[in-house]
Amino acid sequence: MATSAVARETVFALRRQIAKIEGTLSERLEAPAGSSFDADVPRQSLASSRNPTPARNLTIVRRGLAVAPPDAFLRTGAERLDAALSGGLPKAALSEFHGAATRDAGAVAGFVLSLISLILSQGPRLPVLWIGTSEVFREAGFPYAGGLHAFFGIEPEQLLFSEAPRLLDALWVADEAARMTALAAVILEIRGNPQRLDLTATRRLHARAQSAGRPLFLLRQAGEPEPTAAPVRLILSAAPAAARETIAGPLAGSIGRPAFTITIGKSRTALPGKFTLEWNPDERIFEERRGEEWAKNPVPVVSTSRRREDPATAPGAVLAFPAVGSPAAGDQSPRPERPAHRRPRRAGRGA
Incomplete structure (x- = not known):
């Protein structure tokens, strides 16, 4: 029975160390069988007799939750x-x-x-x-x-x-x-x-x-x-x-x-x-x-990002423009332009 109690205490101490390293909650860790600790009374974490935990590293447990100093x-x-x-x-x-x-x-x-x-x-x-x-x-x-x-x-x-x-x-x-x-x-x-x-x-x-x-x-x-x-x-x-x-x-x-x-x-x-x-x-x-x-100033100073939820700005008035190549009435057709590289030949030169 004594050997079994020591083994359970060792397992409990190892589980406490693992929970401390992983940062998980400790309320699921059960006290070893045969211990005289009460769940409502603060108790110190158990450690192996071969590797005692220093006093500065002792963790106080209350109702299964680890309580650290402020x-x-x-x-x-x-x-x-x-x-x-x-x-x-x-x-x-x-x-x-x-x-x-x-x-x-x-x-x-x-x-x-x-x-x-x-x-x-x-x-x-x-x-x-x-x-x-x-x-x-x-x-x-x-x-x-x-x-x-x-x-x-x-x-x-x-x-x-x-x-x-x-x-x-x-x-x-x-x-x-x-x-x-x-x-x-x-x-x-x-x-x-x-x-x-x-x-x-x-x-x-x-x-x-x-x-x-x-x-x-x-x-x-x-x-x-x-x-x-x-x-x-x-x-x-x-x-x-x-x-x-x-x-x-x-x-x-x-x-x-x-x-x-x-x-x-x-x-x-x-x-x-x-x-x-x-x-x-x-x-x-x-x-x-x-x-x-x-609520006193709910509008952000900087404009929202591309993923904003605000709707797009309403479009303005639609204007009609004449189509290209269809001059309005009364307008004259533009004169055809001569390419810059095609200049008129000078007199006295052959074709």
Whole structure:
């Protein structure tokens, strides 16, 4: 009986570790038989006696749900989004940010740079490494140095870039950089759904981020959702900018703060949600745009894209013109023109 209880405890500890790596919910994990734990009393995750879990890595479980300390998450400042993500984005983990099309790469990059600004404001101002392939930077370009400081408070020398010729090289650089504690964060930007970035590769990157205690942000251009080890996946796109606020009210025809439309594709709580956040570059915080606030200025400043739902402009009056070759009454027929190369012959020359 003692051997069976120890075996069940070991299995339970392994299942807890797998759930932690994959970022899945833990309410389905059952306590080992014969344990004296109560479901309503907080309990620590079990570990093998040969490999005890350090005290700083212990996970508190209450009613089957993993509860992490508050400082383990990066709060965006938008209360509803943070609540849907069960506290915010995990700091020591792999997080995914998707753009449905290549044109959304700017919105994805802007949102991630906003998160980097929050990270640097809450901790040491360490450098950030941005990794991508030549194809990625050719399609989306590089961030503008002047905008980094003006909008996000990031000095140009704090953002390092690594341009790899192949995806295999970019993954190797990300795998090595994710384990470094000298970086505030690591950004890996890829395009599409490459076969090399499978579930095994994302598990390795997620484990590296957990070990270093640093976030690893995976940016995907025109990528489709697929199974990964990232506990959080956000789908981003640009939202219409509101008019700039002045003392006299909204300034007509102006462009206000950058805005993002965020859809939760995957999270630890599995709660769906769609939010519109504005980035305040002065205070360096996110502010959620509510429906009643947006109703004051519902017209986007920039014209909609080709996929707009607005009907085409009504046609004007139809005018009738005479057909070519049918002159109106009273008009004379034009004289036939002589080709320029056929000039009249001069007198005294033969035919």
